[in-house]
Amino acid sequence: MAFFLETLIGGLMAGMLYSLVALGFVLIYKASGVFNFAQGAMVLFAALAMARFAEWFPEWTGIANPVLANIVAFVAAGALMFIVAWLIERLVLRYLVNQEEATLLLATLGIAYFLEGVGQSMFGSNIYPIDIGMPKDPVFLFDGVFPGGILVNQEDVIAAVIAAALVLALSLFFQKTKTGRALRAVADDHQAAQSIGIPLGRIWVIVWCVAGAVALVAGMIWGSKLGVQFSLTTLALRALPVVILGGLTSVPGAIIGGLIIGVGEKLSEVYLGPYVGGGIEIWFAYVLALVFLLFRPQGLFGEKIIDRV
Template identity: 65%
Template structure:
């Protein structure tokens, strides 16, 4: 019973922390779906959104604004920053590269990453800024059935809730709206989309804006967890195995991939770790991703590669 309680605790903790990976992975999926670009700058966008939010929040609170007003204004400000970023990226990075190879576009996002990282720290500062949007204490559940109960972090639960709402919203946007359909069309074939009158530059702006807002949501949760700091950009590396497992083109895939990675690495650390010396958590996700690549290269939920013969 003690072992089962421990298993449950690790599983729940792992699943919830996996949702947080999914939040970052979602931004990648959005841009990849709509423009075929693997956006290396997603991590930098999370940093930028987080910094814009935390710094404006601090400033507003210091000037005597009530906390809730400050949060709303801060979120609006960070949202505007992400919109400006989306416009700049479209105008100066992707716009001139219409119809270029996917690899070229990918390289250009690496460039954008450095610019974004540098600019955001130059403008907003480069310290560690604590963000307190969500409660960070823990619940102890089922104390009657398990000795000591099961520890669940409240922040992780919040993260899960937010991710759920976000995914539902995005799914509706992509499947039910005219702009969403146009986004999927652009993802399939830029030139053909242009030929039927879909303005590519507008679509790319929308995609980067949505990805920026997803980055903002991710920044609220991760910023509360770690503090807003430069190392948040490395989340992008953690999102990579999530994407490979779930599939680059699938929103549900990003969620399921995140859950698998989160639960997998925590369980491996908890149960395999003691036998082989620990530290598994940091590389287990990549091994999982490698296994998926061997068996199902498009990922669990990725779009089938359509080839007519």
């Protein structure tokens, strides 16, 4: 039982981090109706910015306190992501209003390659560490209940708590605020939203800024765990099954989908892997997503689209 709980908790922690990346896809889709293939590049760009700013600012300003340096680097990286969001709207999106979804999709692909190239030019292409002070040593919990206790990674727990808090804040933002309702209206119909006075350009800037902030938090956490490297862009691929499972338009769906994927990957690898030679963790999420595409393409919480002719 203790080993099962360790695996389950590890899956839940990984699932929350998947959900954090999937949120970026959901946010952009809810506001523009397009799947944002640039989300992985945004995570990489934000993580590179924070890692390099944390390295450069002590040299430029003489800040000796590493905690203060990380705070300043986080704020500066957040400001940079807001500038990136504003430029994306000014230079790309405002010229694509009411265009076909395929056109917007290709635009996000172009943005992805642009961010990767600019990130490499500005910050370099090496592996850079992010040290935000999260404890990395595992601890044993419930020693009195299970012999030897349950091994839990402290860094994973803190990362999951941060991800959960951000997810909760975004859910409240979309459901309870005027801007959140405007975002949903824009996603449903660009022209109708404009006709009732919703400024499409401002809404897109806001949602890309929020997606940039989510990318920064995701990049900070994953960079702390793995180091900032260009393989972070593949996080977007790991989050695709989460979005398919939870639904493209559902913030709670991104959470539930991430938890299901994370737990399913860990349990299947541990309990089924020995019988099939291992490697289940790599493809489990994609097979599950394929099943959902066949039988419930809108996902668990997505809106079912009905076309009337």
